[in-house]
Amino acid sequence: MTSLRVFPSLFIGRREVIQAVESPVLTGAETGSVFLCGACEEVVVTGRDAAEMRDVVVKCRCGEYNQL
Numbered sequence: 001m002t003s004l005r006v007f008p009s010l011f012i013g014r015r016e017v018i019q020a021v022e023s024p025v026l027t028g029a030e031t032g033s034v035f036l037c038g039a040c041e042e043v044v045v046t047g048r049d050a051a052e053m054r055d056v057v058v059k060c061r062c063g064e065y066n067q068l
Contacts, residue, residue: 002050004058004066006038015067017057020044039064 020037035045035053037060044058044066053068060066 001034001036002068003036003041004038004044004068006064006066008065015055015057017059017065018045020058020060022061035066035068037062037064038066 020042032047033045033049034043035048035058036042037044037058040060040062042060042062044060045053045056048056050068056067058066
């Protein structure tokens with residue numbers, strides 16, 4: 001599991017913004033990589049590797065923006 005950094009919504013750069021959706025509970029073997037919100041520690045993204053997450057901003061259900 002990797003905890004993402006929380007930052008203000010006024011971010012600079014060319015990044016894709018994705019909205020976190022609630023996902024079913026999966027075992028560690030089924031999910032692969034797991035990324036957590038830096039504020040609320042909820043799972044926001046599963047199944048992507050760190051290289052794919054470098055240009056992605058994830059908006060958590062709690063309202064915080066996260067990046068790797």
